[in-house]
Amino acid sequence: MLSANDGHVGAQPSPITAIRRRASKVANLWIFESPKNDRRLTIVGDVPFMHLILLEGTPEVLRYQFVGDPFSVMGAEREASLPGYVRVENSDGPDTWLRIKRSGARPGRASSPDSAGEILCAAASAAGASYAEYTEDDLRGRETEFENWLILCACTNRAKGHPDYTERAAFVEALEASRTASVRSLLTASNVDPAIMLAVIASSLQQGVASTDLQGRLFGLDSEIQRRLA
Structure with a gap:
C-alpha cells in the first residue's frame, strides 16, 4: 500500500514554479489533472506523460504517486539519496516501483549499465515491491x-x-x-x-x-x- 511516510511522496511543485525552472530546457512540460489520483500532476517529457496516461486506463492500477523527483522537474535528483520513481498501487498484487526513462540505446551500440535502476530495483525488492522500467519502446503500437x-x-x-x-x-x-x-x-x-x-x-x-x-x-x-x- 502507498504511504506518505515511505520516501518523499507528493511534493509536486506549482505549475508556475515548474515553468520557471524549466524555462531553458527543451523537454515538454505537461500539467495534467489526473482522474485516478484526483490531483494535478507536473510532468516533464513526452514519454513519461504518455505512460502515465496509459496508467490512468489500467484497471488494475488503483493510483500512483511520485516519490522524489522522478522527472527532474525541480532538478533535485543529484541531492536525493534514492533516485525518483513512480510508486504504483495495484489492486491485484504488491506495489510497483516504476522508472520511466528514455532507452538511451543507439543503433549498433550496447546500452551501458544503469546504476540508478540497480539501486531502485534493490530498494524495491527490500520493500516487498516489484520493479519495472518503461521506455519509449513500450509505447510502440499503443x-x-x-x-x-x-x-x-x-x-x-x-x-x-x-x-x-x-x-x-x-x-x-x-x-x-x-x-x-x-x-x-x-x-x-x-x-x-x-x-x-x-x-x-x-x-x-x-x-x-x-x-x-x-x-x-x-x-x-x-x-x-x-x-x-x-
Missing part, C-alpha cells in the same frame, strides 16, 4: 490507446464535481438490459446530460467494470460499451 485515454481523462475532468446519479442509473440500466450499448445510445438516453454520461462511461472503463475496444479504434459515438461480468 498510439490509439493513448489518444483514447487522453480523451477519456478529459471527459472525466470536465464533469468533475457534478452529480451523476441519473447518468449512472441510466448506464447500469442500459447494460443490464443487453450487456452492450453504443456510446450514441447512452448519450441520448432520457433525462441524461451527455457530458456527465461521458464521464460515467470513462470512469467505468477506467475501473474495469465495462470495456470497449480502445486499442484498435478511436473512441467515439459508435463505440460499443460492454458490461464485464464479475
Whole structure:
C-alpha cells in the first residue's frame, strides 16, 4: 500500500514554479489533472506523460504517486539519496516501483549499465515491491490507446464535481438490459446530460467494470460499451 511516510511522496511543485525552472530546457512540460489520483500532476517529457496516461486506463492500477523527483522537474535528483520513481498501487498484487526513462540505446551500440535502476530495483525488492522500467519502446503500437485515454481523462475532468446519479442509473440500466450499448445510445438516453454520461462511461472503463475496444479504434459515438461480468 502507498504511504506518505515511505520516501518523499507528493511534493509536486506549482505549475508556475515548474515553468520557471524549466524555462531553458527543451523537454515538454505537461500539467495534467489526473482522474485516478484526483490531483494535478507536473510532468516533464513526452514519454513519461504518455505512460502515465496509459496508467490512468489500467484497471488494475488503483493510483500512483511520485516519490522524489522522478522527472527532474525541480532538478533535485543529484541531492536525493534514492533516485525518483513512480510508486504504483495495484489492486491485484504488491506495489510497483516504476522508472520511466528514455532507452538511451543507439543503433549498433550496447546500452551501458544503469546504476540508478540497480539501486531502485534493490530498494524495491527490500520493500516487498516489484520493479519495472518503461521506455519509449513500450509505447510502440499503443498510439490509439493513448489518444483514447487522453480523451477519456478529459471527459472525466470536465464533469468533475457534478452529480451523476441519473447518468449512472441510466448506464447500469442500459447494460443490464443487453450487456452492450453504443456510446450514441447512452448519450441520448432520457433525462441524461451527455457530458456527465461521458464521464460515467470513462470512469467505468477506467475501473474495469465495462470495456470497449480502445486499442484498435478511436473512441467515439459508435463505440460499443460492454458490461464485464464479475
